[in-house]
Amino acid sequence: MTVTEHATVTNIRPPASPVQIVPSVLPADYSKLGEEVAALEAAGVDKIQWDVMDGVFVPNLTFGPDVIKACRPHATVPFEAHLMVVNPDQMMLQYLDAGCELLIVHAETTPHLHKTLSTIREAGGKSGVALNPHTSLDVVRHVLDLVDMVLVMTVNPGFGGQKYIATMEPKIREAAKMIEESGFPIDLEVDGGISSDTIAGAAAAGARVLVAGSALYKHQGGLTDAVTELRRLAEEAMAA
Numbered sequence: 718m719t720v721t722e723h724a725t726v727t728n729i730r731p732p733a734s735p736v737q738i739v740p741s742v743l744p745a746d747y748s749k750l751g752e753e754v755a756a757l758e759a760a761g762v763d764k765i766q767w768d769v770m771d772g773v774f775v776p777n778l779t780f781g782p783d784v785i786k787a788c789r790p791h792a793t794v795p796f797e798a799h800l801m802v803v804n805p806d807q808m809m810l811q812y813l814d815a816g817c818e819l820l821i822v823h824a825e826t827t828p829h830l831h832k833t834l835s836t837i838r839e840a841g842g843k844s845g846v847a848l849n850p851h852t853s854l855d856v857v858r859h860v861l862d863l864v865d866m867v868l869v870m871t872v873n874p875g876f877g878g879q880k881y882i883a884t885m886e887p888k889i890r891e892a893a894k895m896i897e898e899s900g901f902p903i904d905l906e907v908d909g910g911i912s913s914d915t916i917a918g919a920a921a922a923g924a925r926v927l928v929a930g931s932a933l934y935k936h937q938g939g940l941t942d943a944v945t946e947l948r949r950l951a952e953e954a955m956a957a
């Protein structure tokens with residue numbers, strides 16, 4: 718029985734895993750979000766990602782800071798805000814105030830990325846940079862001292878349930894190499910189409926923080942089984 722299987726049988730969280738399984742709240746039941754985040758924590762997730770969308774940068778509209786603030790008391794795991802919004806500087810600090818410890822801005826949405834990241838750090842937050850599939854890693858190469866996480870998108874942002882773009886795996890490998898060579902303690906996150914069929918490729922390429930929405934909520938065994946299975950598959954891919 719593997720450690721993770723043991724954790725499942727006894728319903729305890731496995732000892733620190735080398736990978737983080739992070740749910741996107743996008744597919745959750747919005748009529749009871751407080752209960753939904755509590756259920757995600759009970760299922761063994763490492764933190765929770767809020768996909769914040771403004772209807773301009775992406776053709777979808779989702780969560781304001783007040784929604785996240787209302788859910789904050791219902792879970793103890795960290796929250797992170799994936800800001801798929803134009804002009805993130807305008808509202809991003811409100812997401813820190815709402816209880817998110819990490820703010821992820823898209824490199825494509827700010828002409829002054831160094832200033833944006835500095836502002837997040839000066840406000841006491843952790844900072845992340847998300848890159849759309851077409852965006853080169855070069856956009857973060859000179860600001861790695863200000864970055865706590867790099868997010869390589871494996872879908873075009875805006876909606877859950879999209880197909881994993883496997884041609885991003887060389888980019889994930891390149892990001893892992895860039896981070897290692899920098900010497901900075903930067904997490905490498907991947908988001909989009911992560912499932913039991915695709916997580917091994919992303920983890921083998923170097924991703925250590927894996928965001929999943931549909932794969933968790935559609936899993937026939939429920940959230941706990943889904944989290945446990947994704948974690949096991951990612952760990953096995955790392956060890957291979």
Ligand code: DX5
Nearest residue numbers: 741874875877878910930931
């Ligand atoms: C896209 C979103 C999705 C979501 C995960 O803008 O960021 O990638 O988090 O959705 P799934 O796991 O269903 O692809």
